[in-house]
Amino acid sequence: MTVETPFPIEFADRLKELPPYLFVEIDKAKRAAKAAGRNIIDLGIGDPDTPTLPHIVQALKQAVEDPANHRYAFDAGLPSLRVEIANWFKNRFNVALDPNTEIYPLVGSKEGLAHLPLGIINPKDKVLLTDPAYPAYRASLTFAGAKIVNVPLKESSGFLPDLKKVEQFKDIKAMYVNYPNNPTSATATKEFYQELVAIAKAKGIILISDMAYSEIYYDGQKPVSILEIDGAKDIAIEFHSFSKTYNMTGWRIGWACGNTKLIEALGKVKTNYDSGIFQAIQVAAITALKTKDEDLEILRNLYQERRDCFIMGLRSIGWKIPAPKAAFYVWGKIPKGFANSMETAKAFLEKADIVATPGVGFGEAGEGYIRMTLTITKDRLTEAVDRFKKIL
Numbered sequence: 076m077t078v079e080t081p082f083p084i085e086f087a088d089r090l091k092e093l094p095p096y097l098f099v100e101i102d103k104a105k106r107a108a109k110a111a112g113r114n115i116i117d118l119g120i121g122d123p124d125t126p127t128l129p130h131i132v133q134a135l136k137q138a139v140e141d142p143a144n145h146r147y148a149f150d151a152g153l154p155s156l157r158v159e160i161a162n163w164f165k166n167r168f169n170v171a172l173d174p175n176t177e178i179y180p181l182v183g184s185k186e187g188l189a190h191l192p193l194g195i196i197n198p199k200d201k202v203l204l205t206d207p208a209y210p211a212y213r214a215s216l217t218f219a220g221a222k223i224v225n226v227p228l229k230e231s232s233g234f235l236p237d238l239k240k241v242e243q244f245k246d247i248k249a250m251y252v253n254y255p256n257n258p259t260s261a262t263a264t265k266e267f268y269q270e271l272v273a274i275a276k277a278k279g280i281i282l283i284s285d286m287a288y289s290e291i292y293y294d295g296q297k298p299v300s301i302l303e304i305d306g307a308k309d310i311a312i313e314f315h316s317f318s319k320t321y322n323m324t325g326w327r328i329g330w331a332c333g334n335t336k337l338i339e340a341l342g343k344v345k346t347n348y349d350s351g352i353f354q355a356i357q358v359a360a361i362t363a364l365k366t367k368d369e370d371l372e373i374l375r376n377l378y379q380e381r382r383d384c385f386i387m388g389l390r391s392i393g394w395k396i397p398a399p400k401a402a403f404y405v406w407g408k409i410p411k412g413f414a415n416s417m418e419t420a421k422a423f424l425e426k427a428d429i430v431a432t433p434g435v436g437f438g439e440a441g442e443g444y445i446r447m448t449l450t451i452t453k454d455r456l457t458e459a460v461d462r463f464k465k466i467l
């Protein structure tokens with residue numbers, strides 16, 4: 076519906092600068108298909124399908140009853156939460172963090188990732204962005220007026236950026252890395268980070284690492300944090316999330332950690348935008364961080380079983396996709412006979428009632444690929460393979 080206004084109301088220029096939202100058509104088609112009662116298998120959503128672990132829900136119930144948790148929270152979070160994050164980080168990565176200056180809780184890691192550029196990027200500053208990428212990086216850099224320089228992630232290099240190329244760029248202010256990666260599910264090694272940190276130090280590049288999938292890994296191969304590298308704290312900030320680790324996407328809580336100056340910049344921006352995280356959620360998050368590893372292992376095993384079943388099923392019908400080592404995304408080359416990723420996604424929806432995400436939606440270098448998630452049951456994944464068999 077268009078509403079008459081007494082004068083033209085226009086979006087600000089920065090909104091016009093945003094990259095086009097490529098999923099409009101597919102979203103529309105998906106909604107229409109669902110409304111028409113078609114039995115849609117949705118491999119498009121990156122959101123855990125199983126509930127938040129019950130001990131965390133219980134902790135929230137208790138915390139919410141306490142009026143002390145009803146008021147404005149501290150911007151920088153409960154000191155006890157920051158201490159618990161530091162404990163968790165020490166246990167998981169053997170990295171010591173100062174809870175007062177090197178950790179900052181966030182209203183979900185996306186919030187922090189999206190606000191950071193306002194604190195450290197000036198208009199026209201050049202920023203390296205690995206491509207394909209989680210869309211929030213590009214949007215928030217656009218808002219900050221950054222000049223984005225894309226660094227393609229190629230399958231032949233394990234979806235890691237070519238560091239020889241990175242070294243050749245001039246006047247780069249910052250660079251993003253995201254491992255385990257969304258959408259490719261690729262992981263980074265310690266050697267890669269060592270080399271990257273050395274280059275970044277030599278060239279004065281701030282490193283921004285997004286580790287939302289740190290605890291979703293397979294075959295016992297734990298992803299490494301960039302902060303494990305000696306001296307990384309001098310130049311790097313890393314974003315962590317409760318969302319995927321504990322099935323807490325709707326709760327909106329995460330944290331940033333690393334370099335004090337970068338944390339301070341983020342905190343200054345945030346103080347002017349939000350007033351902290353609902354304190355009851357912070358209290359429950361402390362409980363979440365104390366979760367026994369066995370409980371997380373159950374979740375990892377669930378995704379691993381789905382992964383193995385889906386990848387093997389796809390192979391059996393001739394669609395060969397490497398098994399992800401981490402995260403819950405299957406990132407595959409589009410099958411033969413399809414023009415591009417958008418056409419592939421449209422055909423999947425029209426002919427098989429399957430929703431998948433076209434790679435190009437994550438950046439130009441994502442063209443030729445399609446992303447499918449493991450956040451549905453094994454039975455539904457098997458059903459998806461059967462449907463693919465009929466159309467491929």
Ligand SMILES: *Cc1c(COP(=O)(O)O)cnc(C)c1O
Pocket residue numbers: 121182183184185186209253256257285287315316317318324327328329
């Ligand atoms: C899910 C996701 C996030 C967002 O996590 P929240 O803490 O829920 O905001 C950040 N980065 C990547 C790559 C993600 O896939």
